Amino acid sequence: xxxxxxxxxxxxxxxxxxxxxxxxxxxxxxxxxxxxxxxxxxxxxxxxxxxxxxxxxxxxxxxxxxxxxxxxxxxxxxxxxxxxxxxxxxxxxxxxxxxxxxxxxxxxxxxxxxxxxxxxxxxxxxxxxxxxxxxxxxxxxxxxxxxxxxxxxxxxxxxxxxxxxxxxxxxxxxxxxxxxxxxxxxxxxxxxxxxxxxxxxxxxxxxxxxxxxxxxxxxxxxxxxxxxxxxxxxxxxxxxxxxxxxxxxxxxxxxxxxxxxxxxxxxxxxxxxxxxxxxxxxxxxxxxxxxxxxxxxxxxxxxxxxxxxxxxxxxxxxxxxxxxxxxxxxxxxxxxxxxxxxxxxxxxxxxxxxxxxxxxxxxxxxxxxxxxxxxxxxxxxxxxxxxxxxxxxxxxxxxxxxxxxxxxxxxxxxxxxxxxxxxxxxxxxxxxxxxxxxxxxxxxxxxxxxxxxxxxxxxxxxxxxxxxxxxxxxxxxxx
Numbered sequence: 083x084x085x086x087x088x089x090x091x092x093x094x095x096x097x098x099x100x101x102x103x104x105x106x107x108x109x110x111x112x113x114x115x116x117x118x119x120x121x122x123x124x125x126x127x128x129x130x131x132x133x134x135x136x137x138x139x140x141x142x143x144x145x146x147x148x149x150x151x152x153x154x155x156x157x158x159x160x161x162x163x164x165x166x167x168x169x170x171x172x173x174x175x176x177x178x179x180x181x182x183x184x185x186x187x188x189x190x191x192x193x194x195x196x197x198x199x200x201x202x203x204x205x206x207x208x209x210x211x212x213x214x215x216x217x218x219x220x221x222x223x224x225x226x227x228x229x230x231x232x233x234x235x236x237x238x239x240x241x242x243x244x245x246x247x248x249x250x251x252x253x254x255x256x257x258x259x260x261x262x263x264x265x266x267x268x269x270x271x272x273x274x275x276x277x278x279x280x281x282x283x284x285x286x287x288x289x290x291x292x293x294x295x296x297x298x299x300x301x302x303x304x305x306x307x308x309x310x311x312x313x314x315x316x317x318x319x320x321x322x323x324x325x326x327x328x329x330x331x332x333x334x335x336x337x338x339x340x341x342x343x344x345x346x347x348x349x350x351x352x353x354x355x356x357x358x359x360x361x362x363x364x365x366x367x368x369x370x371x372x373x374x375x376x377x378x379x380x381x382x383x384x385x386x387x388x389x390x391x392x393x394x395x396x397x398x399x400x401x402x403x404x405x406x407x408x409x410x411x412x413x414x415x416x417x418x419x420x421x422x423x424x425x426x427x428x429x430x431x432x433x434x435x436x437x438x439x440x441x442x443x444x445x446x447x448x449x450x451x452x453x454x455x456x457x458x459x460x461x462x463x464x465x466x467x468x469x470x471x472x473x474x475x476x477x478x479x480x481x482x483x484x485x486x487x488x489x490x491x492x493x494x495x496x497x498x499x500x501x502x503x504x505x506x507x508x509x510x511x512x513x514x515x516x517x518x519x520x521x522x523x524x525x526x527x528x529x530x531x532x533x534x535x536x537x538x539x540x541x542x543x544x545x546x547x548x549x550x551x552x553x554x555x556x557x558x559x560x561x
Contacts (some may be wrong), residue, residue, distance in 0.1 A: 165284045169523035177517035188516045188544045194397040200446040206435035210428045219424045223250025227430045230437040239373040254389035254402030264413035266291040270320035275306040276525035304331040308342040327361040330524045330531040331483040332476020334369040344377040355384045361479040363393035369477035394436045399429040457534040464545045487528035492555045514547035
């Protein structure tokens with residue numbers, strides 16, 4: 083059984099069981115324990131490894147004291163200090179640590195498929211290694227994969243690009259960050275519908291831009307009202323980020339809404355759109371995917387980001403790409419050339435194989451999507467039967483973003499107060515041993531994100547645990 087101390091550390095910055103590192107002090111002639119190392123090394127003193135009788139020349143003592151009179155400046159860049167750490171990464175790591183420690187935690191926080199990479203893709207990567215394809219590639223990616231991406235975008239999305247308008251990166255996350263850095267100036271505004279992927283606002287801050295959050299509601303299936311967008315646009319508005327299908331809600335923007343957004347964007351020459359389409363193939367009929375750049379007048383001002391992690395179960399391969407007008411893509415290319423350089427040569431070979439599986443990933447992807455849909459249907463039905471729960475049925479991706487706010491405001495014996503999404507997640511970790519992500523990480527504190535990238539049997543066990551845990555805290559607010 084997980085303890086309250088486990089769950090409190092779940093959202094903290096310190097490692098479990100490790101005391102905060104003391105401030106650096108001057109080492110004396112007998113011990114160097116005050117020097118800072120990793121938490122593991124902090125538990126080991128150099129004194130314990132030295133002879134019992136130690137003598138140091140007086141000259142060494144004098145030098146040590148002189149050096150200690152000079153304090154090290156440990157300040158960080160204001161840009162970094164303004165960025166919040168990713169709560170989804172922190173929670174996933176902590177849940178994994180608890181599981182390794184023997185706590186039977188069900189982990190539903192990670193945003194990655196639970197399937198293995200399809201065999202033809204894996205074999206392509208293996209063959210690349212065997213055939214010695216292990217050297218640097220062009221910074222923008224091999225011609226082979228960029229041509230394959232152009233073909234995919236033409237056939238599946240109705241978008242025409244040339245290879246020099248494609249940049250392959252180490253995951254779609256890198257593609258997004260480089261795009262934000264490339265087009266935003268200090269003081270620019272980045273418009274982000276909420277709930278949002280946790281990294282969007284922080285990427286804006288890294289570019290010294292200001293995130294402007296556009297709230298949506300569960301009653302409208304978390305779809306942004308174009309009129310709200312129009313009311314928030316200013317002369318500083320530089321970039322609108324759209325994600326459909328959405329992380330964390332699973333919402334899919336209907337074509338008509340996207341067309342209305344495009345008409346508004348067209349009125350503002352300085353406004354660009356970053357369309358994050360990483361979940362495009364994980365979509366449930368009758369919902370359909372529309373690439374924003376395919377709408378009239380939007381190709382010239384849209385940066386389309388996609389990748390291989392989600393649809394092809396290739397999260398660990400780290401492979402994504404951006405497509406857009408050459409001027410913008412070249413700027414992203416410049417940033418990449420001075421940071422990571424090109425993506426893995428092995429991953430690129432695997433990416434070519436993934437794009438060769440057929441339209442929308444062929445049977446391999448269709449099989450995974452079918453399983454995701456079955457899991458979604460089970461969870462929607464199960465949570466829909468629980469008291470005090472509001473659900474917007476997701477049309478894509480593999481997340482449920484559920485409103486549990488009716489349970490806020492309850493004092494739980496032996497735990498404390500449940501006042502928000504974070505405390506409810508701590509309670510569910512403590513009581514039910516299920517790891518979930520609080521909605522405040524995504525800009526909506528009324529909800530909790532549940533990833534159904536897990537087997538149906540695992541989800542069934544998680545639902546039963548959550549159901550039992552919630553029985554002890556009946557909704558405080560009528561729904």
